[in-house]
Amino acid sequence: MTDKKDAFVTEITPQSQDFSSWYLDVVRKAELADYTAVKGCMAIRPYGFAIWELIQQELDRRFKATGHVNAYFPLFIPESLLMREAEHVEGFAPQVAWVTHGGNEKLEERLAIRPTSEVIIGTLYAKWIQSWRDLPVLINQWSNVVRWEKVTRPFLRTTEFLWQEGHTAHETEAEAQEETLRILDIYKEFAESVLAMPVMAGAKSESEKFAGASRTYSIEALMGDGRALQAGTSHNLGQNFARAFGIQFQGRDKVLQHAWTTSWGVSTRLIGGVIMTHGDDSGLVLPPRVAPQQVVIVPISRGNWQETVLPKARDIQARLVAAGVRVRLDDRDSYTPGWKFADWEMRGVPLRVEIGPKDIEKQQVVVARRDTREKAFIPMDAVEDRVRSLLDEVQQALLARATKFREERTRRTADYAEFSAWMEGRPGFVISPWCGHADCEAAIKSETQATIRNMPFGGDEPSGACLKCGRPATAQAWFAKAY
Amino acid sequence: MTDKKDAFVTEITPQSQDFSSWYLDVVRKAELADYTAVKGCMAIRPYGFAIWELIQQELDRRFKATGHVNAYFPLFIPESLLMREAEHVEGFAPQVAWVTHGGNEKLEERLAIRPTSEVIIGTLYAKWIQSWRDLPVLINQWSNVVRWEKVTRPFLRTTEFLWQEGHTAHETEAEAQEETLRILDIYKEFAESVLAMPVMAGAKSESEKFAGASRTYSIEALMGDGRALQAGTSHNLGQNFARAFGIQFQGRDKVLQHAWTTSWGVSTRLIGGVIMTHGDDSGLVLPPRVAPQQVVIVPISRGNWQETVLPKARDIQARLVAAGVRVRLDDRDSYTPGWKFADWEMRGVPLRVEIGPKDIEKQQVVVARRDTREKAFIPMDAVEDRVRSLLDEVQQALLARATKFREERTRRTADYAEFSAWMEGRPGFVISPWCGHADCEAAIKSETQATIRNMPFGGDEPSGACLKCGRPATAQAWFAKAY
Numbered sequence: 001m002t003d004k005k006d007a008f009v010t011e012i013t014p015q016s017q018d019f020s021s022w023y024l025d026v027v028r029k030a031e032l033a034d035y036t037a038v039k040g041c042m043a044i045r046p047y048g049f050a051i052w053e054l055i056q057q058e059l060d061r062r063f064k065a066t067g068h069v070n071a072y073f074p075l076f077i078p079e080s081l082l083m084r085e086a087e088h089v090e091g092f093a094p095q096v097a098w099v100t101h102g103g104n105e106k107l108e109e110r111l112a113i114r115p116t117s118e119v120i121i122g123t124l125y126a127k128w129i130q131s132w133r134d135l136p137v138l139i140n141q142w143s144n145v146v147r148w149e150k151v152t153r154p155f156l157r158t159t160e161f162l163w164q165e166g167h168t169a170h171e172t173e174a175e176a177q178e179e180t181l182r183i184l185d186i187y188k189e190f191a192e193s194v195l196a197m198p199v200m201a202g203a204k205s206e207s208e209k210f211a212g213a214s215r216t217y218s219i220e221a222l223m224g225d226g227r228a229l230q231a232g233t234s235h236n237l238g239q240n241f242a243r244a245f246g247i248q249f250q251g252r253d254k255v256l257q258h259a260w261t262t263s264w265g266v267s268t269r270l271i272g273g274v275i276m277t278h279g280d281d282s283g284l285v286l287p288p289r290v291a292p293q294q295v296v297i298v299p300i301s302r303g304n305w306q307e308t309v310l311p312k313a314r315d316i317q318a319r320l321v322a323a324g325v326r327v328r329l330d331d332r333d334s335y336t337p338g339w340k341f342a343d344w345e346m347r348g349v350p351l352r353v354e355i356g357p358k359d360i361e362k363q364q365v366v367v368a369r370r371d372t373r374e375k376a377f378i379p380m381d382a383v384e385d386r387v388r389s390l391l392d393e394v395q396q397a398l399l400a401r402a403t404k405f406r407e408e409r410t411r412r413t414a415d416y417a418e419f420s421a422w423m424e425g426r427p428g429f430v431i432s433p434w435c436g437h438a439d440c441e442a443a444i445k446s447e448t449q450a451t452i453r454n455m456p457f458g459g460d461e462p463s464g465a466c467l468k469c470g471r472p473a474t475a476q477a478w479f480a481k482a483y
Numbered sequence: 484m485t486d487k488k489d490a491f492v493t494e495i496t497p498q499s500q501d502f503s504s505w506y507l508d509v510v511r512k513a514e515l516a517d518y519t520a521v522k523g524c525m526a527i528r529p530y531g532f533a534i535w536e537l538i539q540q541e542l543d544r545r546f547k548a549t550g551h552v553n554a555y556f557p558l559f560i561p562e563s564l565l566m567r568e569a570e571h572v573e574g575f576a577p578q579v580a581w582v583t584h585g586g587n588e589k590l591e592e593r594l595a596i597r598p599t600s601e602v603i604i605g606t607l608y609a610k611w612i613q614s615w616r617d618l619p620v621l622i623n624q625w626s627n628v629v630r631w632e633k634v635t636r637p638f639l640r641t642t643e644f645l646w647q648e649g650h651t652a653h654e655t656e657a658e659a660q661e662e663t664l665r666i667l668d669i670y671k672e673f674a675e676s677v678l679a680m681p682v683m684a685g686a687k688s689e690s691e692k693f694a695g696a697s698r699t700y701s702i703e704a705l706m707g708d709g710r711a712l713q714a715g716t717s718h719n720l721g722q723n724f725a726r727a728f729g730i731q732f733q734g735r736d737k738v739l740q741h742a743w744t745t746s747w748g749v750s751t752r753l754i755g756g757v758i759m760t761h762g763d764d765s766g767l768v769l770p771p772r773v774a775p776q777q778v779v780i781v782p783i784s785r786g787n788w789q790e791t792v793l794p795k796a797r798d799i800q801a802r803l804v805a806a807g808v809r810v811r812l813d814d815r816d817s818y819t820p821g822w823k824f825a826d827w828e829m830r831g832v833p834l835r836v837e838i839g840p841k842d843i844e845k846q847q848v849v850v851a852r853r854d855t856r857e858k859a860f861i862p863m864d865a866v867e868d869r870v871r872s873l874l875d876e877v878q879q880a881l882l883a884r885a886t887k888f889r890e891e892r893t894r895r896t897a898d899y900a901e902f903s904a905w906m907e908g909r910p911g912f913v914i915s916p917w918c919g920h921a922d923c924e925a926a927i928k929s930e931t932q933a934t935i936r937n938m939p940f941g942g943d944e945p946s947g948a949c950l951k952c953g954r955p956a957t958a959q960a961w962f963a964k965a966y
Binding site: 036037041050073075076098100103111139160 | 521529558560577594643817
């Protein structure tokens with residue numbers, strides 16, 4: 001039993017040895033995703049997809065509660081249409097997959113597979129929006145998109161990925177800005193309360209803006225290896241796309257004017273964020289709110305356990321299901337309890353309930369936490385309440401631990417030599433004064449690989465001299481090496 | 484007011500004048516879908532997509548209750564892989580959209596955009612399935628697929644469409660057959676109880692089988708114009724795909740053997756089915772279980788209605804929401820009640836609640852049914868109960884009406900002259916004896932445009948001579964002109 005367990009766990013590379021290998025091992029061993037016959041495209045396996053379904057439910061509920069509705073737009077964008085917004089083309093054209101043939105015929109015009117849908121949606125909004133009475137339009141789409149990537153990694157960067165993309169149109173600039181920030185707030189609250197992943201919400205620099213946007217905001221998380229992950233973006237598109245695609249409406253003042261639009265999205269990349277925020281050398285650690293199974297019940301298989309222990313285990317399962325807990329009873333008889341313990345730990349199930357003949361005698365069960373590995377006896381008749389409160393505790397503890405981790409890895413310096421030395425490793429965030437000029441930003445990136453993740457709201461007022469050039473600082477920027 | 488209403492409704496072509504124009508008018512006016520810049524691709528607008536979301540929820544619940552889980556597989560299939568199952572290629576290759584370039588580079592091998600996913604999933608099942616212990620695999624995918632169609636029609640036949648595709652693998656032939664029929668049962672029960680659309684469930688003829696299947700089953704509905712609609716299919720794939728893609732497992736007897744697989748799907752075509760099963764000359768008629776709004780409340784805007792009527796309308800809205808009813812309060816002040824009545828009728832909302840100053844005096848509201856146009860007064864304090872029971876009544880009545888319609892349009896003949904004469908129009912189903920030979924089936928199709936929809940379970944035993952050739956009949960086949 002011990003041998004089997006050890007053999008199993010050692011198949012995951014320790015984080016300290018090679019974080020990147022650890023990540024790929026976890027993705028594969030926990031059956032979250034698999035490689036396919038197409039380079040850069042992954043299959044999301046049922047366990048990984050169940051996490052995505054929970055993410056979708058939580059976000060979809062928040063979008064709908066704030067007045068958004070879902071729709072579906074075509075996968076294809078004619079080449080001429082994609083070319084219409086200049087910055088947008090420049091940003092996306094190098095990454096586009098092109099359809100040139102349909103059936104046995106060559107197409108007259110190539111079709112891009114959507115890398116994002118501003119263009120195709122813009123042409124439809126131009127038809128649908130005529131009057132200020134038609135505004136705001138608040139539409140979200142859950143879909144696949146394709147970006148031809150050279151280097152890929154499951155969930156973090158793949159040629160095809162799943163995401164949601166919101167596209168809204170407004171009467172005024174102020175409303176569009178309000179929407180952009182409302183969504184950023186939703187993303188932050190969702191990331192922290194559901195994924196237990198603390199994020200910094202703030203504005204991107206000009207050079208990191210979405211192609212075609214007026215302003216881009218992001219949420220940025222810190223992964224277990226000290227690299228940052230952009231976990232969601234929200235763009236105020238100004239009137240740029242409205243001008244390119246003719247989204248015009250007659251205003252309250254009877255004057256024809258261009259709408260103000262926004263777009264925003266998060267993707268299956270969030271699953272990568274969860275893995276790298278909470279995981280450890282035993283594998284995945286899932287926050288209860290996105291755990292497909294929040295509890296696994298493992299009956300201790302001694303003697304005639306199928307007659308004695310199993311019925312009691314089923315009873316507890318039924319009671320937990322009735323209490324709204326996602327629970328799995330592992331009644332497989334071809335594996336030992338020890339093997340099952342390691343297997344479910346690797347899959348990150350937040351709580352394990354063990355029940356054996358002695359426990360039944362004492363009217364108790366054992367509950368083991370995945371995050372702290374603490375074990376406790378709990379009385380059988382209080383199992384629903386205790387399990388539910390333990391799940392809440394785990395959820396909170398994971399957020400607290402990740403927040404502490406980020407705080408310990410967020411430092412400040414105004415000294416470029418120190419900054420550069422720190423960036424040799426993967427130090428987490430470094431907050432430094434920046435002059436606001438793209439040339440400094442680019443030089444810092446090329447010399448240290450560090451990029452400005454964002455300039456968080458409510459951060460310090462800019463003061464002092466730019467880290468790099470010594471000109472007066474216009475912002476305290478959060479730098480990091482990023483995924 | 485009357486003028487506006489009439490003007491509005493007359494924009495929909497009457498069914499009797501041109502059913503096809505009626506259909507397109509309803510799709511457009513009810514804002515279910517819209518054409519896009521790409522030929523044959525539609526945008527599903529929020530109102531249409533909300534119907535799809537309800538369909539998804541209902542089906543997803545049924546799939547999960549029978550042990551299925553969701554996953555996601557790549558959009559792309561390398562050409563060489565698609566070519567591996569001979570019949571499958573022959574069936575789908577003429578309809579495939581091909582990606583030839585990624586970014587600025589020509590691909591070494593063309594990539595097909597999935598027309599269906601047996602191939603890509605088959606290669607992964609070959610990796611995932613090793614032992615009988617890994618079976619059954621019961622996976623479903625919600626996704627987009629692309630088939631290059633020459634003639635398209637929103638929801639019914641589009642180049643890109645949304646669907647679910649189930650793909651399962653089993654230890655024995657019997658289990659695969661059981662799964663194939665279990666899903667067909669789910670489809671039938673769902674179509675009838677949720678969409679209020681009666682369907683015949685049965686086996687397809689050899690020539691109408693899915694490309695690569697051993698046996699194909701379908702559910703077939705009858706549309707308002709007397710044409711049949713294939714509303715869902717379930718395929719027993721035998722060991723065909725397992726052989727082509729190497730899905731092998733070590734059996735309980737330690738012998739390496741091929742798995743038995745199935746696949747099955749329904750698509751956004753179901754929305755077209757709902758439109759054409761229930762709609763009338765005023766527009767859409769939605770069964771309550773797939774109506775995005777089951778009730779619309781229209782306050783009668785007389786005098787200072789915003790101070791008197793509106794608060795009461797809001798109160799009723801809140802009570803209906805609390806009772807689990809999907810309800811919309813139409814408080815727009817730029818439209819008259821009469822205009823709103825016609826607008827919501829056109830959008831097929833099952834129940835309209837009217838409330839005016841007199842109703843408030845009498846502590847009542849008016850409820851109007853979309854399906855029968857009956858109006859009734861109901862006491863204000865019983866509004867939740869009465870609305871819920873009326874919604875049930877409407878749901879049942881729509882199914883009963885559609886079932887009666889189908890029965891009236893299902894006839895029998897063994898005489899080919901009579902059969903041919905009937906098929907000049909759009910007569911509904913004609914049940915006729917058939918010899919089971921593909922040449923007869925093909926001749927009937929080319930001479931009358933009628934195809935064998937399926938051979939329903941529990942139908943009559945075959946008897947007599949084939950309609951076409953006079954050889955002994957092997958089945959009583961259901962013929963129709965079909966979408």
